[in-house]
Amino acid sequence: MTTFTERPVADVDVANIARIYDYYLGGLYNFAIDREKADRIRTMLPGVDLLARANRDWLRRSVRFLLDQGVDQFVDLGSGLPTANNVHEVAHARNPLARVVYVDHEPSAVLHGEEILADEPLAAMIEADGRRPEQVWAHPRVRELIDLSRPVGILMGGLLVFVDDEDDPAAVVAAYRDACAPGSYLSISHLSDDLADAATRTQVARMTDAYRVGVGQELYVRDREVIASWFEGMELVEPGVTLMADWRPDPGSCVDAQTSSRVLGYGATARVV
Template structure:
């Protein structure tokens, strides 16, 4: 497999011949922080799931709608787990539009995502990025950058957009979510999107097979399996729903997939714990 030339912004230890879930997502979103190996596997995935660019955009829209809603509700601290490679409408930008004092900590396992977030945030002292595995909450919750910016005794919005499906059953995603829940103050929130196998189970299995060659494997789940991860959270209306139905913007125009939820194959929810 041919490697791209190696741009200066790639951290030294990164093997650009291993497709990365973060850089593949950047490719679906039309970004330029990806390499030949990422694009090849992303193209293979899109042969299974041609709607992936629209799905990725829809998930970014959920992220923005959720952050806007939570910031308007008074939340001024955000912990974005699996934040990815920065793109249009990042959490600190959306949150700052509602509250200029909002603080944001980004966390991602991918070194390229972290390097880009780091350079983007150079002039933004109210946000930071941590390279870490979200399955190890202890290291994140006690990280000096987190404790510098986030006061865990006050409500925090924990964002897990398009990332819980990268946590395998063996890693007990419900327990991971519960650890963040228990570490955050009452009145804190969790926002998620998650890929589902409910509508097209065979296609979901084929899609999973493609990702076995990526840095992170994907796990499509049923609505009940996803609900089971949200224990202890009181879901805001309209609950765990098809992602395009989570508080859609009234002025967002025609849906690019004709509003066909089976093509999006993903759910969204925002919950609060008391």
């Protein structure tokens, strides 16, 4: 008698943070409950969708920079869904042999990600907690695709926003740094409001409350000084820790200086020495 293992199914009755992010990016892997919650959050922080897109644009530029440095393997931590022109698509456009592992702890995101990447032998989606490097490195697909004896690009596009001080985000960064070969790179972006006006800071606080109550996810807002301290022991790539929109913008790109969300996130990349 043949038995079949029942696969998990996505919960379409509860809003999901990865699918909300996908909705903000214009992706297709989201449901009515996600869109409803996302629209409600947008009333609290107008431009939150623009902030999400700025983060994704920063991520793409970071990947292209790392490719230019010869990096051909990437680990995207706290990735959410691998949609909307994500890391593997950017990497494979320049290097079809590049290897990419997406990491997320949320089963629904992993389920969708596995479906999206079903025909991508050099890209994988795994369920693991990005705050626990040992858990990531122990995963069979990571061992299969990523060679830690060679340079690797570690991408933390918003991961540390979900790491509280007790879990020590600086120690998380240091653990990934220490696991990587010299010539590797760590790219980090993070939510911040230290350059925002009072009204925008109030909106950010309302948004974080909405995520806590409506999605069950705590978001942490940190200033530039704290974020910069995480790169200790590495060589920061120019222009250092900047607003995401100012980190190596594409030639000819037009940044809307009037958008309040523009000042709500920093990004940086550093080289492991």
